Amino acid sequence: xxxxxxxxxxxxxxxxxxxxxxxxxxxxxxxxxxxxxxxxxxxxxxxxxxxxxxxxxxxxxxxxxxxxxxxxxxxxxxxxxxxxxxxxxxxxxxxxxxxxxxxxxxxxxxxxxxxxxxxxxxxxxxxxxxxxxxxxxxxxx
Amino acid sequence: xxxxxxxxxxxxxxxxxxxxxxxxxxxxxxxxxxxxxxxxxxxxxxxxxxxxxxxxxxxxxxxxxxxxxxxxxxxxxxxxxxxxxxxxxxxxxxxxxxxxxxxxxxxxxxxxxxxxxxxxxxxxxxxxxxxxxxxxxxxxxxxxxxxxxxxxxxxxxxxxxxxxxxxxxxxxxxxxxxxxxxxxxxxxxxxxxxxxxxxxxxxxxxxxxxxxxxxxxxxxxxxxxxxxxxxxxxxxxxxxxxxxxxxxxxxxxxxxxxxxxxxxxxxxxxxxxxxxxxxxxxxxxxxxxxxxxxxxxxxxxxxxxxx
Numbered sequence: 001x002x003x004x005x006x007x008x009x010x011x012x013x014x015x016x017x018x019x020x021x022x023x024x025x026x027x028x029x030x031x032x033x034x035x036x037x038x039x040x041x042x043x044x045x046x047x048x049x050x051x052x053x054x055x056x057x058x059x060x061x062x063x064x065x066x067x068x069x070x071x072x073x074x075x076x077x078x079x080x081x082x083x084x085x086x087x088x089x090x091x092x093x094x095x096x097x098x099x100x101x102x103x104x105x106x107x108x109x110x111x112x113x114x115x116x117x118x119x120x121x122x123x124x125x126x127x128x129x130x131x132x133x134x135x136x137x138x139x140x141x
Numbered sequence: 142x143x144x145x146x147x148x149x150x151x152x153x154x155x156x157x158x159x160x161x162x163x164x165x166x167x168x169x170x171x172x173x174x175x176x177x178x179x180x181x182x183x184x185x186x187x188x189x190x191x192x193x194x195x196x197x198x199x200x201x202x203x204x205x206x207x208x209x210x211x212x213x214x215x216x217x218x219x220x221x222x223x224x225x226x227x228x229x230x231x232x233x234x235x236x237x238x239x240x241x242x243x244x245x246x247x248x249x250x251x252x253x254x255x256x257x258x259x260x261x262x263x264x265x266x267x268x269x270x271x272x273x274x275x276x277x278x279x280x281x282x283x284x285x286x287x288x289x290x291x292x293x294x295x296x297x298x299x300x301x302x303x304x305x306x307x308x309x310x311x312x313x314x315x316x317x318x319x320x321x322x323x324x325x326x327x328x329x330x331x332x333x334x335x336x337x338x339x340x341x342x343x344x345x346x347x348x349x350x351x352x353x354x355x356x357x358x359x360x361x362x363x364x365x366x367x368x369x370x371x372x373x374x375x376x377x378x379x380x381x382x383x384x385x386x387x388x389x390x391x392x393x394x395x396x397x398x399x400x401x402x403x404x405x406x407x408x409x410x411x412x413x414x415x416x417x418x419x420x421x422x423x424x425x426x427x428x429x430x431x432x433x434x435x436x437x438x439x440x441x442x443x444x445x446x447x448x
Contacts, residue, residue: 107266109245113224116251123337134247135268136333 010035011063012078012085013054018042020072021052027071027100028063030056069094070101070130093128096121101130105137143441144253144260148274148311156311160279162446163429163436167283170203173435176444177206183236184210185228185252186263187219187243192405192427193263193272197240200434204444209236226255233257238442240272241265259441267301272437273404274307276430281361283429284400284422289315292358296323296385297365297410299330304404305365306334313342320346321355325384327377328367352385356394362387364403364410364423388412395420402426 016024021039024030030037038055045051056063068075069091077089102118103110110116110132120130120139130139144150151159166173182201186194189212198208211217219228225243229252232239241252242263249262249269264270282288293312299305299322309330312318320339322330329348339346349355356362367382369375386409387401403411403423415421439446 105246107244107246107268109225109243109247109251109265112245113226113251115224123333131333132247134250135266136246138333 006083007055007057007080008083010055010057010080012080013056013068014051014076014078015045015048016052016054016075017072018048018050018052021054024052024054024068024071024075027067030054033058065089065091066094066097067100070097093122093125096133097130101139103132103135103137103139105132105135108132108135108137110134142257142259144249144256144262145271145437145441146249146253146260146262147269148271148307150271153314156275156278159275159436159440160282160433162439163275163279163432164283165446166435167429167432172447173204173439175205176439176447177201177204177442180204180206180238180442180444181236182206182208182210182438183232183239184208184212184263185217185232185239185241185243186210186212187214187217187241187248188264189213190242190264192430193242194240196427196430197261197263197272197434200431200438203431204435204438206237206438225251228252229256229260238438261437261441264303267303267306269307269310270303270404271307272430272434273304274311275433275437276426277304277308277363277402277404278311279429279433280402280422280426281400284425285360285398288312290317291360292319292321294321294323294355294359294362295365296352296355296362296387298328298367298381299324299365300328301368302365305330305363308363309334310338313338313344318344320344321358322346322348323350323352323355323385324348325350325381327381328384352387353391353394356391356399357396359395359399362395362399362401364401364407366403366406366408366410383409385410386412387415389414389418392418392420 036057040053042050043053073091073093078085079087098117098119119133123129123131184194184197201208225248233256238259240261240263244266246266246268249265253260295305369378400420400422
């Protein structure tokens with residue numbers, strides 16, 4: 001059994017699909033933060049069999065939940081204060097995401113105008129399909 | 142302020158009002174000859190187009206307004222690397238309304254987000270071409286007396302053909318519209334039209350390769366050109382460009398009350414021998430295109446209909 005010390009104030013990202021924690025670490029830009037971050041891989045889970053967990057020291061302002069919702073909306077976000085979980089946030093697929101993914105359509109206006117934000121809207125929640133707001137090209141997860 | 146980027150920007154009721162205004166213009170041109178006096182239309186054409194640009198210019202001149210603009214990217218600041226957003230911000234100071242054609246998909250949306258004048262999408266790559274759609278709707282309504290309750294055949298390049306995508310988007314809103322999509326496998330409609338437009342709206346459609354077999358069922362046959370400029374690979378273009386050619390023999394398979402439409406320019410896909418057939422409506426379409434653009438300019442500029 002591996003023991004990771006408790007978190008008095010911060011965020012625990014729980015129920016991450018096993019093996020995905022490093023992707024999330026980089027997507028959230030945690031590598032650029034000065035705070036302590038613990039990544040737990042392949043933790044035992046009654047629900048998932050195996051799961052990853054990320055513990056981040058500090059406040060919610062460090063996290064872009066929009067990106068997290070897009071990456072995996074099944075992740076649970078636990079807010080820790082005074083060593084207790086004070087809030088559990090569930091994530092939803094965001095209706096719109098900006099500068100998280102890039103349009104790959106070579107005919108899209110974003111292919112020649114680099115300063116444009118890459119904006120996608122959720123076209124089909126069930127299939128988790130996003131489309132570029134400019135050219136409507138599909139971006140499947 | 143409103144823009145026209147996609148046929149769906151206007152409700153069915155608004156489209157009906159627009160087509161009725163266009164029809165009134167058709168029957169009473171002098172009544173509208175000065176409704177846009179003092180107004181200016183900017184035509185921003187980043188890729189070549191004779192017909193659409195001249196149609197817009199003719200429409201504005203027929204309303205008493207004036208026009209300015211450019212007809213290729215080379216003669217605009219785009220050649221110096223200016224963004225669409227910056228161009229439209231500047232043009233907003235020169236004109237009251239803009240019609241823009243650009244080879245890249247979504248360019249008209251980008252322009253509309255930065256613009257302080259109404260923007261009309263005059264074609265954004267292979268994506269949308271709403272004023273062609275309005276032209277097509279007016280042609281169909283004027284010739285058949287209805288929209289809906291019909292089978293529409295779309296033939297040729299259904300993958301890159303923006304007129305086709307826009308027309309499908311618009312026609313699915315009318316009751317009992319069925320589609321026969323006639324294309325080689327390489328040029329079938331994109332999945333977002335098939336899934337999000339046709340299937341999502343429970344529209345009856347079939348995808349076939351054979352034009353002859355489809356002909357007897359059609360109320361409207363909408364032919365399209367295989368567009369060289371949409372291909373990255375010339376070999377593919379040469380292989381596919383003449384896959385469907387409508388001629389007198391094929392027209393014999395069609396009903397007497399079917400009409401042939403084409404957004405023009407045509408290359409080989411409609412033989413010139415079909416031009417004299419009373420069902421050939423593609424040159425009438427050009428005239429309807431001017432009336433409908435006049436109606437659209439008036440609507441976006443919020444010009445009162447004269448008594």
